[in-house]
Amino acid sequence: MNTPIDILKTYWNYNQFRAPQEEIINTVINRKDCVVLLPTGGGKSICYQVPALLLEGVCVVISPLIALIKDQVNSLLEKNIKAIALTSQLSQEEIIIAFDNLQFGGFKFLYLSPEKLQSKFIQDKIKQLKVSLIAIDEAHCISEWGHDFRPSYLKLPILKELQPNATIIALTATATERVILDISKNLEIENATLFKKSFQRDNLTYQVIYTENFYGKLLQILQKINESVIIYTNNRKQTKEVNNYINKNNFKSTFYHGGLSFKEKNTAYASWITDQTPIMVATNAFGMGIDKSNVRAVIHLNIPNSLENYIQEAGRAGRDGKESFSIILTNEATIYNTEERFKTTTPSLKFIKKVYSNLNQFYKISLGEQPLELFNFSLQEFCATYKLNILKTYNSIKILERENIILLDENYTKKSVLKFIVSNKHLFNYLENNPSKNNLIKLILRSYGGIFEHFTIIDEHNLSIKLGIKKSEVISILKNLNETGIVNYTYENSNSKLSFLVIREDAYTINRISKNIEKQHHLKYEKLMATISFIRNKTACRNIQLLSYFNEYITENCGKCDVCISKNKNTEITFQILNQILALLSEQSLSSQELSVLLKYNEKQLLNSLKILLEKNKIAITSQNKFKLKL
Known part of the structure; x- marks a missing residue:
């Protein structure tokens, strides 16, 4: 294997190798720094993973989210590519072993967060490695104008000191022109080559639908689409509610949010990716590393925090190039409540x-x-x-x-687990002799099924609230039950x-840090208001609005968003009214009130039509204040 094509054929889908990836990969192989702006699903990761496998040495990848790091590393390991993630779960000894593997064991990728990089110990270890490439993922985080600014990213130029000969590639899916300039400046790669792919998605239709009945409208949409869908909600509770509602209406769905265990998340994701449950109801915790080609629609029941977030989430639809939809369900009450x-x-x-x-x-x-x-x-x-x-x-x-x-x-992901290890009869005898434990044991038996047959995850905090006692008292009683052989209890304080x-x-x-905090509060509010402005704007094509936000300017309407469709309908209605008015006035002069009775259009539509005909000199007003056809 000695060419990018060989690497792609071996490890990835060969079809992913397309412009501009080919040019980016060749630029990196030729050891030139670059900044890459590719929309969601644009194949950013292969832009550094393919060159890293061709170049001699290690690729250091900086990523802001532990979940994203784990997802990337697991994906590489599944391809039998050696990769290591430095997380807070590793002990000092495990970190030393990891760097030994990177130095002597043929490992190609080191993933870590910008915060982890601040450790002097880890900096010294990185300095000892032969590093060919440094990849900065989610590079917009380095700009205070970015939608996810992280001050720790500003310290990343230390990598240039540690590895002055390494090539740097900075990648992001969403960045305005100002943010792109910040990325180059703050990473000290101002001569970097910029690769920027348009956000234009010809196969993706943007629609904002005003409705007072979210769930009813949601069912209508799902019935029409009848394929794979992502539904974004406001919070964890709503994911369950929406999931239960659409399941009851005979749609196969699952749900995903940040509060689920690692196993629960994997089960939900596997069920969705294989189309066992083609509908995923989720908070915005769902999205990192998601690459499913046949998602036909992304539906927002919430208002995204920014247009950057929105275009990322919407961009998960239609990656196979087929017609797809991004739909926001909203109303004025929702907009007000969001603000x-x-x-x-x-x-x-x-x-x-x-x-x-x-x-x-x-x-x-x-x-x-x-x-x-x-x-x-x-x-x-x-x-x-x-x-x-x-x-x-x-x-x-x-x-x-x-x-x-x-x-x-x-x-x-560790949580407390409990299992009763005595018979029902033994337990009731124990309760008679230990009445102080009665309430807790009976509550557990009511709350958790199958707790005699297998270990069950329990929540001591919820139990304490229901009993009106301190959590520490619940833990103390359970530990005592464990010591007396009534239960097998393993306590974990948190996940x-x-x-x-x-x-x-x-x-x-x-x-x-107060100025930073206040500045970020203000910026986040501005970004939210930009999203609300986009939702409320019913005069400009959705596609034109979104592209202009990211400094792309086009004049041609998409012709298929809710705004364009509404304009087309209004144009059709207007032509109908104009022709009908002219037909009636060809027979006699009529007042606006008389025309209104005969045509049954609303007053606004009728008066606008009469105004158009007057301006075009097709009709005139008589001395009796009636309209007549102008010959």
Whole structure:
């Protein structure tokens, strides 16, 4: 294997090798830095993976999301390509072994987050490697004008110091002209070759449908499409509700959100990708690495946070080139609620300070201390302890993460499990002698089926709320039951891990990043309002609107979006009215009121038509204020 075509034929679908990928791959092989802007599904990953397999040495890939890193590494491993992901789950010893494998074991890819790169230990290890290529994925994160700005990306030029001879390729699916300039400038590759593919998708129709009956309209759409679909919702609860609703109406669907376990996510994805359940109902957590060619429609029941997010999600439809649809279901109440939700769930600086202070209290971090260990983290337990709004608190934690104050790894999948290991008779005898445990045991038996037959995942926090006691009391009782041989109980505190990246300085920690936070709040609000403006704009072709946002300017209407269809219908109606008015006036003069009775069109349509005929000098007004045909 010594050509890109050989590599593609061996590991990928050969048909993916198409312009501009061929030119990009050759540019990288010739050791020239480049910035690549390809729409979702445009085949960005092969632009660095193919050259990496041809060049001698390791390819270092920077990616912002642990889930995306794992998805990419698993995909490479399935192809028998050696790849390693550096995550917070690896111990120091495992990291050392990983770098030994990269140096001596023929491994070709090292994936890590920009935060992980800040470690001096990891920087020293990377410096010892023979690195041919550095790939910066989701490169828009380096721009403060990007829709997912991460300050940690601004520190990526350290890679040029560690590996001055490595070629750099920066990749993104969504970037305005300003963001593209920032990518080159901030990565210090200002002479990089720019590859930019148009966002124009001739086979994709954009439609915004106003309706008061979302679910009814959704069923109508699904009946017409009857193929693979992605439905995006506002939240985890709604994914279940929509999934249950369409299942009850005889459609095969599954659901996906960030709160599912790794196994549950894999099961849902496998069921959808194989068309066992061709409809996927999901939050925007579903999307990374999704490459299914026959998705006929992407339907939004929510309003996307930005047009960048929208065009990425919409772009998952019609990758096979066949006619497909991106549909937003909305109404004025939804638009108003979206804007209000943004305002109420966007945390103030005061609230962020409170969350940061509470985190330090929760883990007993002393002033001036920076603990090195990973802490188990339960958002529900934390919010219950300090009586905090869950969504607002989560957004605060993500802001603290974005600003490199803390790191939250939400990809731990261990949860508490329980199984009763005594007979029913033995258990009831035990309850008679231990009445203090009655309420908890009976609640568990009501809440979890099959708990005598197999290990069952349980939620101590929910149990504590239902019983009105502390979570620690529930855990204590379950541990006691485990010790006395009534149950087999394995306790796991959380499916998330949290670490502190800076020393505790309380208010000063937040004060020094306050301008960044306020700037990002303002930018996110502007982006949301741009999306709302797009949805409300019923005069300009949807395709023209979207392309102009990304600095592509065309004048020809698509002719098939909701705006174009509406204009065409109005034009047809107008011609009908004009002809009917002329036919009536050819026989006699008539007032507008008389015409309205005879034609039964609404007043606005009729008056507009009369105005057109007057301007075109086809009719005139008599002294009796009636309209007559002008000869």
